[in-house]
Amino acid sequence: MPNYRVDFEKQIFGLPFTIGSVEIHRARDPDRARRAAELKFARQYGLGDWRERADSAVVAQAGDERR
Template sequence: MPNYRVEFAKEILGVPFTIGAVEIMRARDPDRALRAAELRFARHHGIGDWRERADLATLAERH
């Protein structure tokens, strides 16, 4: 199973600024990795939805 890294960014004046990242060590597919990272990011920040803190979530596969 591949590893994934999801970076969360806040967009200010059209420029994305990374505010956090989550490593997902094993996921069946990219959609599951993204969902797991969104949940982990929200829990880490004590919020209900990751969009309360970030505007963008970017997924990258790592080897």
């Protein structure tokens, strides 16, 4: 199973800034990796929902260049 990295971004003046990243090891697909990362991110910051701190979550397979 592939490893994924999920970057959580906040939009400031229309530009995305990464405010945190979560590594997910061994997820079946990108959707499952994103869901796992959202929960981990929320727990890490003591939030009820990850959207309290970030505007978007971007999934990339570990080792892939996103930009």
